[in-house]
Amino acid sequence: MRYVIRGARVLGGDPADLLLRDGVVAEMGTRLTAQGAEVVDADGLVALPGLVDLHTHLREPGREDAETVETGSRAAALGGFTAVCAMANTDPVADTAGVVEQVYRLGRDAGLVDVQPVGAVTVGLRGQRLAELAAMASSAARVRVFSDDGRCVADPRLMRRALEYVKSFDGVIAQHAEEPRLTEDAQLHEGEVATRLGLAGWPAVAEEAIIARDVLLAGHVGSRLHVCHVSTAGSMEILRQAKARGVPVTAEVTPHHLLLTDSCASGRSELASPALASGWDSAATAYDPVFKVNPPLRTADDVAALRQAVLDGVIDAIATDHAPHTVEDKECEWAYARPGMLGLQTALPVALQVFGDGAGDMALWQLIAERMSRAPARIAGLAGHGQDPAVGVPATLTLVDPAARWTVEPGELASLSRNTPYAGTELPGRVVATFLRGEPTVRDGKAVR
Amino acid sequence: MNRHLLSAADLDAAGATEVLDTAAELANVTGREVKKLPTLRGRTVVNLFYEDSTRTRISFEAAAKRLSADVINFSAKGSSVAKGESLKDTALTLQAMGADAVVVRHSAAGAPHRLAHWLDGSVLNAGDGTNEHPTQALLDAYTIRSRLGRLSGLTVAVVGDILHSRVAHSNARLLHTLGAKVVLVGPPTLMPVGVGAWPVSFSYDLDAVLPEADVVMMLRVQQERMADSYFPTVREYARHYGLDSRRAARLAEHAIVMAPGPIIRGMEIAPEVADSARSTIVEQVANGVSVRMAVLYLLLGGGRQ
Numbered sequence: 001m002r003y004v005i006r007g008a009r010v011l012g013g014d015p016a017d018l019l020l021r022d023g024v025v026a027e028m029g030t031r032l033t034a035q036g037a038e039v040v041d042a043d044g045l046v047a048l049p050g051l052v053d054l055h056t057h058l059r060e061p062g063r064e065d066a067e068t069v070e071t072g073s074r075a076a077a078l079g080g081f082t083a084v085c086a087m088a089n090t091d092p093v094a095d096t097a098g099v100v101e102q103v104y105r106l107g108r109d110a111g112l113v114d115v116q117p118v119g120a121v122t123v124g125l126r127g128q129r130l131a132e133l134a135a136m137a138s139s140a141a142r143v144r145v146f147s148d149d150g151r152c153v154a155d156p157r158l159m160r161r162a163l164e165y166v167k168s169f170d171g172v173i174a175q176h177a178e179e180p181r182l183t184e185d186a187q188l189h190e191g192e193v194a195t196r197l198g199l200a201g202w203p204a205v206a207e208e209a210i211i212a213r214d215v216l217l218a219g220h221v222g223s224r225l226h227v228c229h230v231s232t233a234g235s236m237e238i239l240r241q242a243k244a245r246g247v248p249v250t251a252e253v254t255p256h257h258l259l260l261t262d263s264c265a266s267g268r269s270e271l272a273s274p275a276l277a278s279g280w281d282s283a284a285t286a287y288d289p290v291f292k293v294n295p296p297l298r299t300a301d302d303v304a305a306l307r308q309a310v311l312d313g314v315i316d317a318i319a320t321d322h323a324p325h326t327v328e329d330k331e332c333e334w335a336y337a338r339p340g341m342l343g344l345q346t347a348l349p350v351a352l353q354v355f356g357d358g359a360g361d362m363a364l365w366q367l368i369a370e371r372m373s374r375a376p377a378r379i380a381g382l383a384g385h386g387q388d389p390a391v392g393v394p395a396t397l398t399l400v401d402p403a404a405r406w407t408v409e410p411g412e413l414a415s416l417s418r419n420t421p422y423a424g425t426e427l428p429g430r431v432v433a434t435f436l437r438g439e440p441t442v443r444d445g446k447a448v449r
Numbered sequence: 450m451n452r453h454l455l456s457a458a459d460l461d462a463a464g465a466t467e468v469l470d471t472a473a474e475l476a477n478v479t480g481r482e483v484k485k486l487p488t489l490r491g492r493t494v495v496n497l498f499y500e501d502s503t504r505t506r507i508s509f510e511a512a513a514k515r516l517s518a519d520v521i522n523f524s525a526k527g528s529s530v531a532k533g534e535s536l537k538d539t540a541l542t543l544q545a546m547g548a549d550a551v552v553v554r555h556s557a558a559g560a561p562h563r564l565a566h567w568l569d570g571s572v573l574n575a576g577d578g579t580n581e582h583p584t585q586a587l588l589d590a591y592t593i594r595s596r597l598g599r600l601s602g603l604t605v606a607v608v609g610d611i612l613h614s615r616v617a618h619s620n621a622r623l624l625h626t627l628g629a630k631v632v633l634v635g636p637p638t639l640m641p642v643g644v645g646a647w648p649v650s651f652s653y654d655l656d657a658v659l660p661e662a663d664v665v666m667m668l669r670v671q672q673e674r675m676a677d678s679y680f681p682t683v684r685e686y687a688r689h690y691g692l693d694s695r696r697a698a699r700l701a702e703h704a705i706v707m708a709p710g711p712i713i714r715g716m717e718i719a720p721e722v723a724d725s726a727r728s729t730i731v732e733q734v735a736n737g738v739s740v741r742m743a744v745l746y747l748l749l750g751g752g753r754q
Contacts, residue, residue, distance in 0.1 A: 187558075192643035198558040198580025198618060201642055267562075285566070287559025331537050333557035335578070 001439065002034050008042035008399060010389050012365035018047065020395040023438040028391050040443075042399050045432055048369050050082025050396040051348065052376040052385050054174070054252050055149070055228060055319035057340065058084070058115070060106060061099070062091025067324035067416050069106035069115060075322070075344040075414040077112040077441040080398035080431040083377070083385045084113055084322075084344075088120040089150040095120035095131035097139035104141035112441045112449070116380060119143040121162050121173060125151050130162060137169040144381040147174035149228055150294075152210055154180050159214060163223035170381065172250075174226040175214055177235070178295065182206035187335055189296040193262040197286065199334065202296045204232040211235050215242035215249050226379055227251040229321050231295040233305035240314045250379050252319035253306050255350035256293060256341060260421060261300050264291040265334070289330050289337030290421050293323070307354060310371060317376040320347045324417030342420040345413050348372065348400065349427035384437070395438040404430035414447065450747040453565045453572045457583040457623040465627055469591050471743035472736070478515060479739060489518035492549040492749055497539070497564075498575075499525040499555040504710070505575050508734070509552045509584075512741035518749075521548070536560060540567040549749055553577070571748045579613045585709055586619035588740040590627060592729050593664055595736070596705050601628030606658045608634040608690055609668030609717055610679075611651070612641050616709045617668055621649050632658050635690060638679040639670075655690055659699050666707045667692050667717045683716055693719040697727065705729050 007015040010028075017032035018025050027034075053076065059067035069086070076084045086103050088094035094103060100117040107115020119136035123129055125148045136143040146166060153159045153175060162173050183206045188194040190201025211227055215238060218225035230239070230251050242249050267285035291297060309315040323340025330337050351372065356364035369388060377386025387393045407426045410418040434442040441448055450467070451459050460468065478486055494513040496506050506522065513520045523543075534542075540563075543551055550571040553561045558580035565572040576582040594600055605624050611617045611633045624631050631649040633640065644651055652658050659665065670686060680686045687693075692706065697719075700706075706718070706727045714720045723730060 190642050192646040195641040195643040195646075198578055198615060200579070203642075285562075287562045288566075328535060332535055333555070333563060334559045335557040 002037035003040055003435070003438070003440070004032050004034055004037045005040045005042045005047065005399065008045050008047040010047045011369055012046050012362045015043070018389060020435060020438045023395060025389055025391055025393050025395050040433060044403065045399040045401055046365060047389050048080065048365065048398050048400060049373040049386055049388050050398050050434060050436065051080045051372045052380065052382060053081050053084040053320050053322070053344065053347070054145070054317055054376045054380055056084040056086055056322045056344065057089070057324065058086045058103070059324055060090065061102065065416070066326050066329070069103060070110040071414060071416045072322070072324070072344070073107060073110040073112040073115060074447045077434050077447055078414050078431060078445075079344040079346070080348050080400060080434055081113055081344060082396045082398070082434060082436045082441075083116060083382050085116050085118050085145055085380055087149045088118050088147060089125060093120050093124050094118065095123055095125070097132070097135045100136050100141040100143050101139050112447065113436065114382065114385070116382060117141045117143055118149070118174065119146045121146045121148045121153050122158065127151060127153055127155055127158065130158070130165065133162070133166055133171065134169060137171060144169070144171050145174050145226070146171055147176065147228065149174065149176045152176050152178040152180060154210070156213060156217065160217050160221060163218055163225060164221045167223055172224040172226050172379065174228050175210065176228050177207045177210035177214065177230070179206040179209050182209070187292070188265050189262040189298045191262065191299060193266055197266055199265070204234055204298070207232055207295055208234040208238060212238050215239070215247050218249055219245065219247040223248070225249045229254050229257065229295055229319070230306070230315065231257045231298050231302060233302045236305045236309045236314055239309070243314065250316040250375070251314070252317040252376070253310060253315045254321045255318060255343060255347045256421060257298065258303060258306055258310070258318070258354045259350050260291065260297045261303060262297045264297055264421065287334045289332065289334050290341065290419050292334060292337050292339050293341055294339035310355070311367070316371070317379060318347065318351055318371045319376065320344055324415050325419050326417060330419050340419070342413065342415050342417060344415070346408060346420060346422050346427060348431065349429045352402065352429040353427055395435050397435050398431055399433040401430045401432050402428070404428070406430055452748070454583050454744055454748060455561050455565060455572065455574045456581050457586045457619040457626070459583070460623065460626065462626050462628070465587070465590065465623060468587055468740065468743050468747060469594060471746060472591050472739040475742045475746070476739040479735070484515050485517060486515060487517050488746060489513070489516040489749055492518045493521065493547055494518045494550045494552065494745065495521045495523055495543050495548040497523045497543070497551050497553045499553070499560070500576070502554050502576065504734075505554060508737045509575060509741050511738045512745055515738070516742055516745060518745070521546070536563060537567055540564050544568055544570070550745060573744065573748065576615055578615070580615050581619045582615040583619045583623070584737070584741050584744055585616050586623040587744065588733060588737045589620055589666065589707060589709070590623055591736045591740050592707065592733050593705070596729060597663060597703065600624065603629045603663040604632065604661050605629050605664040605666060606632045606634050606662040607666045607668065608655060608692070610639045610670045610674060611635045611644070611668070612639045613671070613674070614668045620666065621647060625649060632662070634658050636680055636686075639674070656696065656699070659696060660701065662700065662704055664705050664707060665692060665700065666709075667712070668709065669711065669713060670717055687716050691717055691719065692722050694721050697722045697725070700727070707733060709733070
């Protein structure tokens with residue numbers, strides 16, 4: 001099938017037509033026509049390279065009641081993504097060639113995004129001995145990113161070995177930075193809000209201590225390191241210095257850490273009331289576990305530092321950490337709830353909310369393309385992704401209506417789970433269409449299947 | 450009064466004073482031969498206890514029964530909860546039974562807030578994890594007021610495991626609301642991060658605080674904190690933060706010594722201090738029933754009948 005996308009503003013530039021043929025952008029220009037091509041009206045829409053998520057939990061195999069590869073793929077496509085990296089903390093854990101190939105095949109069968117499995121660093125995520133990393137790398141899934149996400153590779157000796165070992169196949173270790181001894185029973189960012197709520201604190205230093213150690217290790221052995229979901233101002237300083245020294249380290253931040261703070265746990269969301277109340281009042285809406293996430297929501301100062309780091313490149317990528325959980329795993333006591341929130345369908349709108357008014361600022365779209373497509377594609381080694389729409393480039397792109405605003409209704413999201421922190425919130429930017437190698441996965445804001 | 454009592458911060462000065470005044474009136478009932486008022490006849494109060502706490506449960510039970518409420522004790526052990534029923538399903542069950550008030554004790558901070566989200570009736574927090582225990586703070590305030598005649602302007606030292614103590618958290622809030630000056634005292638490891646943002650002061654030096662204190666509240670320190678290196682040994686803790694007779698002698702003559710009990714004699718408080726005239730430990734228990742009667746009475750709208 002051929003498509004003519006008419007009048008799209010590529011990365012917010014002047015309107016142009018794009019002819020998609022044989023999986024690539026065959027022509028660009030004005031008033032393009034092609035025999036038998038279907039016309040896609042993109043008047044007022046911005047064309048971006050298809051978004052790439054470095055950090056997605058698809059829950060299959062093992063928790064198909066929370067999400068499947070298919071439902072997660074659909075949510076991803078609707079969010080403008082064309083590739084997602086599926087985290088390894090499934091059941092069974094993706095620590096063998098067999099499991100990563102299963103996830104890879106499920107992704108191909110769903111056919112809505114490229115599902116790139118992440119392999120576990122250690123057997124069973126237990127942090128004791130290396131999984132067969134090379135076997136996963138040479139499998140059909142061609143794994144390049146390895147992570148024990150959800151758990152930290154805390155043993156410094158094992159972390160060093162992992163960083164060294166993956167060099168031979170250009171792999172990268174994606175570290176969940178959390179010193180486990182400093183976060184036993186931790187529930188919320190250690191600070192004034194956690195103290196007020198009587199919840200055990202998750203101190204910033206537990207993240208920063210591991211990042212400081214790991215950038216030293218990565219520098220020492222000359223290996224690539226990727227840091228998952230950084231969340232503190234202190235982490236930004238460590239990364240800034242490491243990058244200045246030339247350490248090959250990259251980092252991602254989640255949309256929720258760019259928008260929400262620990263005050264959400266006290267029932268006073270800055271989304272609901274921009275002017276934050278202070279004081280000791282407790283609200284019956286406090287302790288809603290939809291705001292429980294790991295690493296935890298931090299302070300307004302941390303949010304400001306993370307935003308600056310996205311702008312100046314200390315943070316390379318925005319990654320969702322899409323973490324579906326069933327209702328019973330979230331509608332309970334805070335301490336018993338599982339950490340994590342949905343992210344795929346709200347990532348781009350939250351980024352637009354945080355970094356611009358969505359009115360067509362060229363710098364904004366360059367920033368979005370870099371942090372949500374090109375950089376994550378480079379980090380994950382996904383050759384067919386992360387390229388700006390241009391002649392001869394894979395037609396893997398998404399069309400966004402920057403003027404649209406929509407209200408998040410959990411029940412209308414494609415995910416099997418409902419744990420979005422943005423329920424009832426109005427966000428800017430709507431994905432109208434997504435193309436994967438020249439074929440639509442989303443048309444008119446609806447998944448093609 | 451609000452529909453729920455989840456936190457001591459739910460009460461402003463007028464609301465807290467109303468509870469204390471009501472408790473004083475109801476205390477007269479306790480002194481009568483027939484210790485019963487018809488006020489809450491036909492109303493149902495559920496004691497939902499996820500943690501064992503015989504003292505607190507029987508205090509609430511006595512309070513509800515003296516107001517003629519029907520009392521249902523629901524202990525998590527051996528019930529549907531032990532079989533894996535969720536807090537929400539338990540809430541819906543209690544709702545269906547027509548509970549007018551649910552008194553909840555739970556090891557997880559915020560569990561009463563979640564219940565309040567799901568229930569139409571009133572929720573009383575009877576202690577949630579390391580968060581709050583508002584009726585304990587009310588009975589402590591009541592005890593101070595009946596001993597010293599006032600709360601405003603008094604200096605209250607709260608001593609011990611401030612980090613993990615729901616009693617300390619509720620007392621800091623309530624006593625501040627009622628105009629007392631609160632000084633939290635304990636080793637740095639047991640002082641919460643961010644305590645500087647609270648409208649109270651704190652100190653690591655008990656000896657420096659004692660001469661100024663009108664009230665010293667000694668918190669229980671759990672032995673398992675020692676295993677987790679919050680302090681090295683019981684002996685060292687007691688040496689710095691225990692209220693022995695030598696330290697008690699440095700208190701002002703009128704100063705009182707309180708403990709939310711159960712106390713560990715010899716660790717945080719010496720036996721001769723616990724049994725001295727300064728000690729309010731036994732009164733606190735009696736006052737607990739009156740204060741809980743007052744809270745139930747006000748929450749369930751007894752005042753309007």
